[in-house]
Amino acid sequence: MKWGVVTFPGSNDDRDTAHVLRNVLGQETVPLWHKSADLEGVDCVVLPGGFSYGDYLRCGAIARFSPIMGAIARHAASGGLVLGICNGFQVLCEAGLLPGALVRNRDLRFVCRDVTLRVESISNPFTNLAFAGDVWRIPVKHGEGCYVADPATLDEMEREARILVRYCRPDGSRVRDDGAGRSDYNPNGSARDVAGVMNAGRNVFGLMPHPEHAADPAILGAEGARRSADGMRIFQSIAHWVDQRREQASAGSMR
Amino acid sequence: MIARVVIMPKRGVLDPQGKAICSSLHAMGYGEVDDVRMGKFLELRFGDGAGGEERAARVKAMCERLLANGVIEDFRFELVEDGAPAGGRTDTPR
Numbered sequence: 001m002k003w004g005v006v007t008f009p010g011s012n013d014d015r016d017t018a019h020v021l022r023n024v025l026g027q028e029t030v031p032l033w034h035k036s037a038d039l040e041g042v043d044c045v046v047l048p049g050g051f052s053y054g055d056y057l058r059c060g061a062i063a064r065f066s067p068i069m070g071a072i073a074r075h076a077a078s079g080g081l082v083l084g085i086c087n088g089f090q091v092l093c094e095a096g097l098l099p100g101a102l103v104r105n106r107d108l109r110f111v112c113r114d115v116t117l118r119v120e121s122i123s124n125p126f127t128n129l130a131f132a133g134d135v136w137r138i139p140v141k142h143g144e145g146c147y148v149a150d151p152a153t154l155d156e157m158e159r160e161a162r163i164l165v166r167y168c169r170p171d172g173s174r175v176r177d178d179g180a181g182r183s184d185y186n187p188n189g190s191a192r193d194v195a196g197v198m199n200a201g202r203n204v205f206g207l208m209p210h211p212e213h214a215a216d217p218a219i220l221g222a223e224g225a226r227r228s229a230d231g232m233r234i235f236q237s238i239a240h241w242v243d244q245r246r247e248q249a250s251a252g253s254m255r
Numbered sequence: 256m257i258a259r260v261v262i263m264p265k266r267g268v269l270d271p272q273g274k275a276i277c278s279s280l281h282a283m284g285y286g287e288v289d290d291v292r293m294g295k296f297l298e299l300r301f302g303d304g305a306g307g308e309e310r311a312a313r314v315k316a317m318c319e320r321l322l323a324n325g326v327i328e329d330f331r332f333e334l335v336e337d338g339a340p341a342g343g344r345t346d347t348p349r
Contacts, residue, residue: 057322061324065321099326101326103268103327107271108272146271148327189271
């Protein structure tokens with residue numbers, strides 16, 4: 001499959017993401033400039049982390065009017081895959097491709113640390129190689145990662161299994177599960193511990209944690225090191241899903 | 256002509272900046288403050304003096320499409336003549 005990674009002015013994880021897709025996952029990856037309206041036939045567009053347009057006005061608010069966003073909206077409308085990481089998630093919410101919004105962290109701090117995430121749902125293009133209940137360790141680094149949406153939207157996403165990952169304790173538990181303890185595992189005050197959500201069309205996914213920073217074995221360190229490669233599961237799931245679709249399509253055409 | 260736009264976090268949306276400012280005021284002895292919410296104030300300047308419904312409709316569209324995010328923010332605006340004094344009290348000499 002073919003990946004595209006968008007660069008806005010102020011994006012800073014575009015190269016890390018392209019490196020992981022190209023050299024760790026081993027797949028064709030092209031850079032996409034924000035002023036271009038041509039997605040070059042990619043199967044999945046990745047909106048990377050960073051501070052597009054300096055986070056002016058609101059995070060992602062200016063980037064969503066870049067020429068490439070029109071092409072991405074059309075790509076998404078025709079079923080193409082879109083993954084937004086951190087600032088990319090903020091851009092997708094601002095563009096209305098995902099519900100809700102991301103506001104200033106509850107504790108007013110820029111949070112830069114590993115978090116643990118629980119995989120909530122696996123019947124989708126983005127987490128299909130995980131098991132429901134898997135706990136991943138992936139870093140976050142953001143000042144505006146507190147997800148908000150009205151209760152009806154959150155209920156609907158829960159019913160439709162569109163909250164794909166939530167912040168949790170290292171053992172996978174959450175306050176809501178047992179009603180006990182503090183929610184200090186939630187790094188930003190996100191509603192219902194949401195870390196990442198998918199659209200109703202089930203082809204656009206945004207999350208605050210950075211899978212590309214938990215992927216390259218070269219930076220995982222020696223045996224016993226703390227780093228994790230759990231982020232690879234997301235990229236592998238997408239690749240697996242695209243390959244499966246392609247096989248199904250070619251099997252269908254041979255019939 | 257100037258459009259003065261005020262953007263505020265919606266009721267019920269977490270406003271941690273407002274909360275932090277409120278605690279700071281309390282720590283300084285201003286215990287009478289019950290709550291602080293922090294928003295944004297923008298001035299849009301127009302070269303012509305045209306006001307009226309059409310201008311207002313366009314400013315409203317600007318707010319809805321870019322300046323405010325309807326999921327988390329409310330906005331209001333007024334159209335005033337360039338150089339008109341801002342309402343309210345200030346110690347800054349004009």
